Amino acid sequence: MVQRKWFVNTSSDIRQTLAELPEQDPRNFNGFLLDLAERPERIANVTVESLAELVCGNYAVIPVFNVRSDAGQLYTYEYVSWRYGSMSGVKGLILLENHERITHFIVLKGEKFATGKVEDDSVGGYIDLNVDGVTNLSQRIEKEIQQELGLPELVLKGDTILLGEMATDPGMTNNRPGLFIAILDVSLARQLESAARDPDERELRGEVCVYPIGRLQEVVRQSQDSFFLACVAKGWARGIFDGIFR
Amino acid sequence: MVQRKWFVNTSSDIRQTLAELPEQDPRNFNGFLLDLAERPERIANVTVESLAELVCGNYAVIPVFNVRSDAGQLYTYEYVSWRYGSMSGVKGLILLENHERITHFIVLKGEKFATGKVEDDSVGGYIDLNVDGVTNLSQRIEKEIQQELGLPELVLKGDTILLGEMATDPGMTNNRPGLFIAILDVSLARQLESAARDPDERELRGEVCVYPIGRLQEVVRQSQDSFFLACVAKGWARGIFDGIFR
Structure with missing residues (x-):
């Protein structure tokens, strides 16, 4: 993940939040982190620029990204993941x-x-x-x-x-x-x-x-x-x- | 919502977060709030005690509740909603x-x-x-x-x-x-x-x-x-x- 451009562009506060997600059972977020590391940086016609926000429940998590469309528009996209990742x-x-x-x-x-x-x-x-x-x-x-x-x-x-x-x-x-x-x-x-x-x-x-x-x-x-x-x-x-x- | 027991038991900080959710288009959370107000306080064998946390993306939101089971166990339950509510x-x-x-x-x-x-x-x-x-x-x-x-x-x-x-x-x-x-x-x-x-x-x-x-x-x-x-x-x-x- 540390080699991803979006990760490099992400604020140190949010990188810290990622680093502090629990790694140990029963509350580990490892599946989520694995999926996050594997996400492409280009999705259709948008480039993922940075992680703008990361809000977490105990089981669910919402990563909010800053993205840029090929037409030059800047906005956010977000999704919801279980801490287990996608194959839950x-x-x-x-x-x-x-x-x-x-x-x-x-x-x-x-x-x-x-x-x-x-x-x-x-x-x-x-x-x-x-x-x-x-x-x-x-x-x-x-x-x-x-x-x-x-x-x-x-x-x-x-x-x-x-x-x-x-x-x-x-x-x-x-x-x-x-x-x-x-x-x-x-x-x-x-x-x-x-x-x-x-x-x-x-x-x-x-x-x-x-x-x-x-x-x-x-x-x-x-x-x-x-x-x-x-x-x-x-x-x-x-x-x-x-x-x-x- | 203000008459709900769980709302009365919720910290003033989180009540404030609820009160400050955008009400105006294009970013209103009104559908989510309507659903939240209508949720039962008893769900199967658990009683909803209070809202423990409310974390929000721009579109999705995770309310985390403190609940008590009939067997006396205390834990949290959470769900994910669009800001539009359930009929999105x-x-x-x-x-x-x-x-x-x-x-x-x-x-x-x-x-x-x-x-x-x-x-x-x-x-x-x-x-x-x-x-x-x-x-x-x-x-x-x-x-x-x-x-x-x-x-x-x-x-x-x-x-x-x-x-x-x-x-x-x-x-x-x-x-x-x-x-x-x-x-x-x-x-x-x-x-x-x-x-x-x-x-x-x-x-x-x-x-x-x-x-x-x-x-x-x-x-x-x-x-x-x-x-x-x-x-x-x-x-x-x-x-x-x-x-x-x-």
């Missing part, structure tokens, strides 16, 4: 299967602090590698499914289908969680509906909803959950729902 | 039609400041009512389509299909733009491909890509754009692609 976590769709036929899908519901409302939600969360004995993406996905569905152990039907990353809101943030579809055996359905969701002390309460797959289009029409909707689109494009819907 | 804008999918048959769809591509990368993008943007003579949502959508596709005038086939709102990333932000599908006549295709995108000085360069509808599933498999993916899922659930795909 995973979110996915859980399907249930009976003898290789998809029979159900799962939606979580819970109040979200950001919106202050009950939201449809998808299974997943921060990636938190090196926590809970998790060292790679597939393990993290399996741990999230197990925790959020409240299952004592997890047996997936086949491999988790990795659907690539999703830019949640690239006008606002660099956040880019991974998407997945995972398939469980339908015999778990009863256990799921009675399970307490997520034992994590710091997560808000929520519930697990199991729907017959025939209601997928109805639930999609009502859902406001970007992760769920994106996973359904990806699943449809891969033919996962062929034979269920026209 | 609209994003949608544009389809082209030839004699009532869908023939093409449109994807934008452009570099995004937040990610520093070329991203798939959807038509739309901030809602900015009372700008460009726009006073309601449908007018805003039409103005965005016209601007971003570089069309001198806009003739939609039928009404814009409003798909409701989408929570882009409710673990991070209250942002909740509206989604839509709009249909244009295929005769515009050539004009679209040669058009310069968006005359807005402050938007980054981008391009308009027109694909035959038969390539929709292929493009969905590769896309990382939450808005595009959500609109496709909603369109599929409404039967808009019936007869084109199994």
Whole structure:
């Protein structure tokens, strides 16, 4: 980062703020700093001149840059990052299967602090590698499914289908969680509906909803959950729902 | 807001910061303040005790709250808001039609400041009512389509299909733009491909890509754009692609 022109042009106060960001768990900003160092200095028709401001919450951070357009205009551009950086976590769709036929899908519901409302939600969360004995993406996905569905152990039907990353809101943030579809055996359905969701002390309460797959289009029409909707689109494009819907 | 318990418990410094947020265009934070005043003081199993910190960029803002869980734990929760508040804008999918048959769809591509990368993008943007003579949502959508596709005038086939709102990333932000599908006549295709995108000085360069509808599933498999993916899922659930795909 120290070789970046924008960094050299940044005031010593703000460079100091960058230098003082926590490096140690559980509050490290290392992912954010890695992304920041890798950002290009030219983006489309603007040149990034310096970091004008850096404002931080405990989890989120807003870097505000001075930029210059090719037409010579000076203004600021900013974005929001998690302190984890852009690849912050995973979110996915859980399907249930009976003898290789998809029979159900799962939606979580819970109040979200950001919106202050009950939201449809998808299974997943921060990636938190090196926590809970998790060292790679597939393990993290399996741990999230197990925790959020409240299952004592997890047996997936086949491999988790990795659907690539999703830019949640690239006008606002660099956040880019991974998407997945995972398939469980339908015999778990009863256990799921009675399970307490997520034992994590710091997560808000929520519930697990199991729907017959025939209601997928109805639930999609009502859902406001970007992760769920994106996973359904990806699943449809891969033919996962062929034979269920026209 | 002044009657909220959390507001009463908030330090006078931070109350002062709230009071000093710009109220006048073009930099007003009124949408953010309206949302803030309407937030519940109980969210799931936590009580919001006070605003611990308020850090602001020029467009984005992070309110950090002290909260208390029912189990008696004290910690902070935070979220990110645009200064416009949660209903910040609209994003949608544009389809082209030839004699009532869908023939093409449109994807934008452009570099995004937040990610520093070329991203798939959807038509739309901030809602900015009372700008460009726009006073309601449908007018805003039409103005965005016209601007971003570089069309001198806009003739939609039928009404814009409003798909409701989408929570882009409710673990991070209250942002909740509206989604839509709009249909244009295929005769515009050539004009679209040669058009310069968006005359807005402050938007980054981008391009308009027109694909035959038969390539929709292929493009969905590769896309990382939450808005595009959500609109496709909603369109599929409404039967808009019936007869084109199994």
